[in-house]
Amino acid sequence: MSQHIREFVRRQYGLDLEKIVIEQPPRVDFGEYALPLAFDLAKKLRKAPRKIAEEISAGIGQIEGFAKLKVAGAGYINARVDRAALAAAILKDEKPSAEIPPGKILVEHSSINPNKAAHIGHLRNAILGDTFVRLLQFAGRQVDVQNYIDNTGVQVADVVVGFLYIEKKSRAEIEQLAKTPSFDYYCWDLYAKVSQWYDLTPDNKKARLQTLHELEQGGNETAAVAELISIAILHRHLETMDRLDIEYDFLPRESEILHLHFWDAAFEKLKAAGVLYFEDSGKNKGCWVMRRAGTAGVARAPSPANGEPSGKDDRMNPVPMAYGADIRPEPSYEQISEDDQKVIVRSNGTVGYVGKDIAFHMWKFGLLGKDFGYRRFYLYPNGHQCWISAEQGEPEHPHFGDVERTYNVIDARQSEAQNAVIEALRGLGHGEYADKLTHFSYEMVALTPRCAAELGYELSEDDKARAYIEVSGRRGFGVKADDLLDALISAAKKEVDFRHPELAASDRQNISQQIAIGALRYFMLKYTKPSVIAFDFKEALSFEGETGPYAQYGVVRATNIFRKGGLDPETFCTDVASNVSAADLSPFLTGEQSIGVSPTTNDQQPTTGVTDLWELWLSASKTAFVIDQCIATTEPAYLAKHVFQLAQQFNTFYHRYPILSEENESRKQFLLATAAVVRRELIRALGVMGIEVPPVM
């Protein structure tokens, strides 16, 4: 279509259009596509847009798959597709064969500190990440799912301090405790206690430093305790996420990045490239620092061996720095002010989190010349094997790393750290990989003051006036993931028990779980990423309106039609698809109202009878398109929106057109086909969101 237009404009006006903008008209009776290009041309040609639009629509002739172009408004050109032909293709489930780019994609998500129970913030991360994985897989991409485990950082150290210094527990006692099912909850409370304990005496903070140091060293009693704690918590996290159908392929750990000397290798390369330099004065004296990302210029090697000219690439990835292309890339190091320095290696010689992340990303792209050892860690009930990094791995293992691209699902607060990794890659002369590291950034989940009060937290007057309050593991302030899931399941169960007392207890339990997961996953996906979610039980526990259960219910209704009609929806769909031609569908989608399906309803509101049905088919056809949009924009919320709109249109259709009582057989077949197609697309789209549909609701 846009090809036709482009050629026509070139022929007719001698102009080359870079992009043909295609929009959706406000109402589908205008057509399926709208072209506002006449407005652009009006400026260049100094002619009225309406006149240009008429010239184009008259001159362009027939385009395959489209009816004649029409001019509307001040100069819109509207295009109608051949409805019946498109509907036949939808029914047959035909997809345009898209070329799948080669290479493996890595999605890193969750990355919960293994020192306490997972909370709602982690749920948003994991659900966004897992959904993005499913989006990529739907598009045919090969995806590795990794969950980075920071098992040597302060957060784990703090809980170790809690056990060893406050509770004075032995390793054997901790080992026993770690076997209890609520060990993650125990650590949640302990972690909050430790934070208070640090404030009691200055000596207490020394315990933290000492512990942290021992963790990084490894091979001692403290490290062994930390290992058993972090492994036990990690198991709990995997179990919690598995409740939501979220699985991982590989768990790279920070301890291996240290002990397998990933950092040492990275450090040498970073020094050699001039990304890092030694500060010998000022507040960062004795540290290895790099230029803070986004502070004028690029952390670049003095003379990049194979650095590329940064003209065209910046256009494709303009996010980090608006002025990047115009700035001299070479400020001498002495000119970097203290404020613009990012400490990578502390003066005591230990490396910070960003440094380890740089090394990790060099490994991801195969730039490090080192690899992890791999050990089997967790076998999911479905047989899927999850691997973990190890100093000495098993001889046989799958290959991770060497990926084409990586998406890091990490909340917006860490964008500076992520940018540091990106700039370090660029500074190493690997701009091509820097451009393929996407920080999949999203905002945090906070609590509404009301929610916090419900949970029994004491709030200051300031906090009460806020729109939301940030969760804080350090203060033990937040909603635990398992608690929320349990609350959702029991709320759903109450309803299921009431509606379906005839079902077996295990069935009711399963259905309740599916509904709870549907509600939770939809809730986390319906907000766009830059929106802070102000969590509130009332909204999260809702099963009505724009929720997952609303969409699930739509599918259940569609299924009910087929069940009561004695038909199987899947086989019906394929049977009809192979027997029906576009001509059969045409009267119901393009005809006048008199020959189309008339709604047999007593609604006060008149309905068009053809338009609403066509809109439903058109919406159903958009799933694959929407999924591509979600991937291109890294925004899964569009799919949630699409699912809701489709379910909403279906519910209206369901109410408006009784199907099983329809006496005209060909109408009935058409209505059944409509229900079957929408059902198929809803199940498909929900599946990509990780939401299953219960058999009954």
Add this chain to the structure above:
RNA sequence: GGGCGCGUAGCUCAAGCGGAUAGAGCAUCGGAUUUCUAAUCCGAGGGUUGCAGGUUCGAGUCCUGCCGCGCCUACCA
């Protein structure tokens, strides 16, 4: 101070690259069912898109300046 993000209906959020009458859900009010149908549907009210300029055929969207809010800006992760 600097960086990033946000400000749209009473509340929570949408609104492809600047497009046609700014849309949903919740809440409120009024209706619909002896059914494939209520975890639903139909309808009503509710808007100076934070403020002031600018760019243009056209601005919630782009630019400038204000106002308000959040996050980041640690030799934490």
